[in-house]
Amino acid sequence: MADTDTAAPIASIAIVGGGTAGWMAAAALARSLGPRPPAITLIESEALGTIGVGEATIPPIREMNRLLGLAEEEFVRATGATFKLGIAFENWRAVGHRYFHPFGRLGAAIGPLPFHLYWQALVAVRPDAAGTLTAYSLPAMAAAAGTFQQPSDDPRNTLSMMSHAYHFDAGLYARLLRHRAEADGVARLEGRIVSVVRHERDHPAGPMVRSVTLADGRSVAADLFIDCSGFAGLLIGADPGNAYQDWRHWLPCDSALAMPTERTADPLPYTRAIAEQAGWQWRIPLQHRVGNGHVFASDFVERDTAERVLRDSVAGTPLAEARLLRFTPGRRAQAWRGNVVAIGLAAGFLEPLESTSIHLVQSAVTRLLALFPDQGFAPADIAYFNRATAAEYERIRDFLILHYHATERRDSAFWDHVREQAIPDTLAERIDLYRSRGRFFPEPFDLFLEPSWIAVLHGQGITPAQPDPLALAAADRLAEVLPRMRAAIARAVATMPGHAAFLARHIAAPRPPDQR
Missing domain, CATH: 3.50.50.60 (FAD/NAD(P)-binding domain)
Structure with missing residues (x-):
């Protein structure tokens, strides 16, 4: 030593x-x-x-692949990947409700404030001109249409609003x-x-x-x-x-069942997260199969019941038995x-x-x-590594808790528990700030930035008590600018190929030998 x-x-x-x-x-x-x-x-x-x-991943995976000299086409071929534009959350706010957490930015720069504050101000005075929040996200609109196109590096091009990750x-x-x-x-x-x-x-x-x-x-x-x-x-x-x-008092899900199935349709360019009675299911489309899983809280549902929920809901023939993962x-x-x-x-x-x-x-x-x-x-370097790592985990933890805590569901003991439990002060402060005037400020070591938090806060039904006063003062101009912005996004989506067609034309991967 x-x-x-x-x-x-x-x-x-x-x-x-x-x-x-x-x-x-x-x-x-x-x-x-x-x-x-x-x-x-x-x-x-x-x-x-x-x-x-x-x-499933998030957009920074592209940076790691670049570091390793992996071209996107090579990576997608080698891993059976599809493109991911975000996550569709189904039944989280309420049974039957759906919202989308897209990658990329929301809207375009209008003034000194974040875009969502201008949109919220227009919703308050001219909802007919405001449209939906997702209409200002190119990845969200492309996902809804089942289309995909790689982003542009030209900030003047609407495609510069695109951002993507992968399923693989x-x-x-x-x-x-x-x-x-x-x-x-x-x-x-x-x-x-x-x-x-x-x-x-x-x-x-x-x-x-x-x-x-x-x-x-x-x-x-x-x-x-x-x-x-x-x-x-x-x-x-x-x-x-x-x-x-141990964070199970905040995040009570401690088990997951994973089961791949045959692909029965063209792959969607997004992940599905479907809330259940005591947890949620994932649907992850790859080129050669679909990844399925059920994340659940063992204090609220038995393993056999969780597996039955998973098996009864998948579309394709299972390619393997459900595999159980226990975690803390x-x-x-x-x-x-x-x-x-x-x-x-x-x-x-x-x-x-x-x-x-x-x-x-x-x-x-x-x-x-x-x-x-x-x-x-050097102890100082190691201390910084640990401090940054802890903060990153805690910021992500808070973001995950938000999905559970901000719910209107009252149909099971699990949802009553996660809705009513105490949450970390760091999350409570962010929710309170947003509820006041829609404001959000990044913290050091945040992985998920403003567009992600706004998508989930809004999607889970948390709304500001009042619009931002500076944004409200610009409402007349916003009523002219925002519809044009939505139209530009719609035109961009209309020019994109379908996701499956993009894969087939550019970088389709052969199926692994054991799954042909």
């Missing part, structure tokens, strides 16, 4: 666990750490498998990442870890791992360890001073301790309602690169 005043560079990195988390970390580190990167070894056991239910096969993505990582020099080691050897003397930044021992007796030493071992948290979880913060929403108190950095499920878990799981892996990898250590492991 190096002393704290040494600045010897990291010479070796051991990544514990594969899957999307492990191979993304491996590929990004190998690509980003210079012409002579540290020796990187990834240890995984095929016998253990991976969780692998993450099949997480297993195929991990395979693609592995190929990239190994091509850049990462060594894969097959094996199951049975013990962790720590240094006798702790570092000011926390306990230090010397090596890990595999079941066949081999020992792997490294300067830096990255724990991608999933819920087990083989390295980070073995530290008794690093408790796991929350996070580690510290994602980085000593020379161990936890990434992915080892660091924490938030249910996939807003498709954040893969992004949290990406975010952690990006943050690690920005704070990449030497063997001194």
Whole structure:
């Protein structure tokens, strides 16, 4: 173990666990750490498998793919991907109600205020001229029409309002990442870890791992360890001073059933999130199949009942049995301790309602690169990593709680519980501010920015008591400008090809051999 005043560079990195988390970390580190990167070894056991239910993402995934040199066409072909313009929320506010959380921006710049404040002001005085909020989102209108077009880089072009992510096969993505990582020099080691050897003397930044021992007796030493071992948290979880913060009192869903089915129709360019009596279901369309799942609270519904709800609602023939995943929403108190950095499920878990799981892996990898250590492991850098990680998880947590808390449903004990439970002060303050005059201000480490919060606040039925006074003063001009804005968006949608036609024409992927 190096002393704290040494600045010897990291010479070796051991990544514990594969899957999307492990191979993304491996590929990004190998690509980003210079012409002579540290020796990187990834240890995984095929016998253990991976969780692998993450099949939907948010737009920043495109940044990671660019970092790794993955062209969009190559990525879509290799992973059976489709394009995602947002999420349709069905039955959340009330049974039968539907709203859309789109990617991209809302409207265009009109004045010094955010666009939604001008729209709310016009709704207050001229609702006939205001239209719906989603009419000012190009991705939302394209999703409703089942169309897709890649965005434009020209800010004068209406297509610059587009933003998109993907639905894809997480297993195929991990395979693609592995190929990239190994091509850049990462060594894969097959094996199951049975013990962790720590240094006798702790570092000011926390306990230090010397090596890990595999079941066949081999020992792997490294300067830096990255724990991608999933819920087990083989390295980070073995530290008794690093408790796991349980958030089930705010987010009571603790189980999920995942079941792929055959595709029965053209893939939609969005995810569906369908609220149920004690949780919700996802529908994620890929090129070669549909991903389905039921996230539920085990305190409110039995597993067999949850599986029956899932089976009775899917359209296609199941391709596999429903697979159960148990989880505890929350996070580690510290994602980085000593020379161990936890990434992915080892660091924490938030249910996939807003498709954040893969992004949290990406975010952690990006943050690690920005704070990449030497063997001194500066405590200030590690403290910042942990502070930023905690804040990001908490901001996402609040956003997820909003979907449950702001509901009019009174048809089950589950919805009564989530509607009436106390919420974090950080979320309550944001809701109160918005209820007053429709105002929203970003906080440091927000993943979801103003357009996303406004879409969900509005979609869940939270409305301002009064419009913003500055926006209200511009109402006469708004009555002329906003209809023209909606018309420009409608014209852009009319020129787009259908989503399935876009895939077929440009980047259609052959089906995997086992699903033809």
